[in-house]
Amino acid sequence: MLDLPKRHCETDSTRAENMADTQKQIVTVGVTGASGAILAQKTLALLEEDPRVGRIHLVITEAGQRLFAEELGITSGDLRQLPSRILGHPVGKIEGLPNKDVGASIASGSYAVDSMVIIPCSMGTLGAIAGGISDDLVSRAADVMLKEGRKLVLCVRDTPFNRVHLENMLRAQQAGAVIMPAVPAFYHHPKTIDDLVTQYVCRVLAQIGLAQEQMYRWAGTPAAKKAEA
Numbered sequence: 001m002l003d004l005p006k007r008h009c010e011t012d013s014t015r016a017e018n019m020a021d022t023q024k025q026i027v028t029v030g031v032t033g034a035s036g037a038i039l040a041q042k043t044l045a046l047l048e049e050d051p052r053v054g055r056i057h058l059v060i061t062e063a064g065q066r067l068f069a070e071e072l073g074i075t076s077g078d079l080r081q082l083p084s085r086i087l088g089h090p091v092g093k094i095e096g097l098p099n100k101d102v103g104a105s106i107a108s109g110s111y112a113v114d115s116m117v118i119i120p121c122s123m124g125t126l127g128a129i130a131g132g133i134s135d136d137l138v139s140r141a142a143d144v145m146l147k148e149g150r151k152l153v154l155c156v157r158d159t160p161f162n163r164v165h166l167e168n169m170l171r172a173q174q175a176g177a178v179i180m181p182a183v184p185a186f187y188h189h190p191k192t193i194d195d196l197v198t199q200y201v202c203r204v205l206a207q208i209g210l211a212q213e214q215m216y217r218w219a220g221t222p223a224a225k226k227a228e229a
């Protein structure tokens with residue numbers, strides 16, 4: 001009888017759990033004062049649960065904190081408690097950093113952040129990034145991602161956009177950012193706000209190499225498939 005090596009039926013998730021901490025991704029999440037605090041909340045929840053992610057640096061602008069209070073009723077004077085208040089349970093990977101601390105780890109290119117998502121991204125922060133103005137930690141960390149050629153996703157939100165907004169998006173995109181407006185999709189037949197939010201956030205995470213199993217993937221219409229056959 002052949003002495004074959006035992007086959008491990010490793011799923012994607014057990015493979016990720018077995019990854020050494022040094023192989024896991026470091027992600028920065030910036031939250032600014034645009035409408036859509038729920039998008040930030042969902043992003044943090046999925047990243048916290050994702051075994052491929054080792055550390056999450058969270059920076060929230062002053063206006064971003066106001067939006068958490070306005071839209072989700074979440075307040076906390078203590079930055080260290082804010083991540084667990086946002087998720088509603090203790091967190092293991094999320095570290096809150098003060099937005100004023102332009103000397104934090106993520107403000108330097110020598111610190112290896114894999115990707116950064118600003119969700120939601122206000123027109124003010126978009127303008128700072130497009131103009132190279134790095135006077136707070138969110139805009140400085142974003143600036144570092146661009147100068148180091150790393151992935152930066154800007155989940156811009158406002159409506160309608162004026163010419164300055166549109167030009168700033170183009171400038172940021174030409175500098176290497178992904179412009180991902182907070183616009184929901186409807187082709188997956190969402191029934192709840194959570195369905196809308198989850199699909200959008202899954203698309204954002206796919207941009208930083210963290211595709212989620214629960215993301216709906218369009219596979220063509222039945223009519224088009226029939227025509228192909």
Ligand SMILES: Cc1cc2nc3c(=O)[nH]c(=O)nc-3n(C[C@H](O)[C@H](O)[C@H](O)COP(=O)(O)O)c2cc1C
Pocket residue numbers: 031032033034035061062063064066067070121122123124125126157158159
């Ligand atoms: C309730 C509320 C909703 C807002 N929604 C938006 C928005 O959707 N987009 C935007 O660009 N600014 C929005 N703003 C304005 C920004 O919060 C404001 O321009 C702020 O200075 C942005 O600062 P930040 O980029 O440092 O977070 C909103 C403000 C409030 C109070």
